[in-house]
Amino acid sequence: MAGVSEPKALYRSALKYLAAGEIERGVALLRQSVPKDDDFVEAHNAWARAVMPGSDYIEILRFLHEELRPQSYIEIGVEFGTTLRLVGSETQALGVDPAPQIDGELADNIVLYEQKSDDFFAENDLKSIFNDPFDLAFIDGLHIFEQVLRDFINLEKFSSVDSLVLIHDCLPLDSRTAARTRTTQFWSGDVWKIVPCLKHERPDLKLVTIPAYPTGLCLISGLDSESRLLEKNYTEIVERYIAIDYDAIQDKGDYFSLVANDWQLIQETILPIRDNT
Numbered sequence: 001m002a003g004v005s006e007p008k009a010l011y012r013s014a015l016k017y018l019a020a021g022e023i024e025r026g027v028a029l030l031r032q033s034v035p036k037d038d039d040f041v042e043a044h045n046a047w048a049r050a051v052m053p054g055s056d057y058i059e060i061l062r063f064l065h066e067e068l069r070p071q072s073y074i075e076i077g078v079e080f081g082t083t084l085r086l087v088g089s090e091t092q093a094l095g096v097d098p099a100p101q102i103d104g105e106l107a108d109n110i111v112l113y114e115q116k117s118d119d120f121f122a123e124n125d126l127k128s129i130f131n132d133p134f135d136l137a138f139i140d141g142l143h144i145f146e147q148v149l150r151d152f153i154n155l156e157k158f159s160s161v162d163s164l165v166l167i168h169d170c171l172p173l174d175s176r177t178a179a180r181t182r183t184t185q186f187w188s189g190d191v192w193k194i195v196p197c198l199k200h201e202r203p204d205l206k207l208v209t210i211p212a213y214p215t216g217l218c219l220i221s222g223l224d225s226e227s228r229l230l231e232k233n234y235t236e237i238v239e240r241y242i243a244i245d246y247d248a249i250q251d252k253g254d255y256f257s258l259v260a261n262d263w264q265l266i267q268e269t270i271l272p273i274r275d276n277t
């Protein structure tokens with residue numbers, strides 16, 4: 001009986017510490033409260049909220065749409081349409097998802113392709129859909145490294161120097177929720193490996209990760225539609241980065257190129273501002 005109630009007791013105690021501003025202590029208790037062989041999504045959520053204060057990824061996406069007012073937007077992985085629906089009426093938007101769960105109608109400027117992203121790129125020419133390179137893209141589909149890499153490779157071909165790519169789930173909580181195999185409801189998969197991959201294989205790109213709840217948001221600019229480096233070395237790259245052990249990362253700030261979750265700073269230093277006004 002004591003074993004059953006212990007996670008909840010630890011969780012309740014953690015919340016008290018967090019409410020009192022004792023973040024480190026609260027987070028340590030939340031970490032302890034998750035059973036090794038069981039799930040505890042409330043604890044993971046509270047832990048993520050505690051270590052990633054400030055705007056969550058949805059708010060940041062909203063800011064980006066308002067700031068950039070992109071002419072074109074593509075989202076890979078739309079689920080309920082929460083982030084797809086953030087687009088402004090002036091944006092031509094496209095969502096790709098083999099199993100969307102969208103309730104109700106989408107606005108006229110949003111088109112949904114019910115297919116896997118690999119199939120979408122094999123069957124469609126994004127440039128002829130948008131008539132131009134895309135302005136903003138959000139990768140949030142299948143949460144495994146090699147898929148995210150393929151999504152990035154496919155997107156970059158349709159980019160310009162002004163395009164911006166966002167990748168969700170680049171800053172995991174711990175090794176269990178960062179694993180390729182899902183054992184927890186709160187899960188980022190090994191999407192995060194795209195960060196060291198792009199930093200090392202494509203140092204020409206500009207990349208930062210915002211520690212935004214729940215699992216971080218990576219922003220990439222400086223794209224080169226002519227680059228075929230990642231595609232050419234795809235097999236070796238996948239092999240090399242899949243092997244990385246999350247627990248071996250020493251300095252997460254440096255590793256993930258973390259920036260403060262501060263909208264002013266993001267605006268001033270990161271965005272390739274495209275003036276559509």
Ligand SMILES: C[S@@+](CC[C@H](N)C(=O)[O-])C[C@H]1O[C@@H](n2cnc3c(N)ncnc32)[C@H](O)[C@@H]1O
Binds near residue numbers: 076101116
């Ligand atoms: C985390 S949800 C997306 C959430 C959404 N972007 C948001 O923030 O509101 C992930 C979605 O990716 C979709 N998905 C899975 N595999 C995919 C693939 N190969 N290509 C595109 N989408 C995929 C799933 O069906 C699921 O709806």
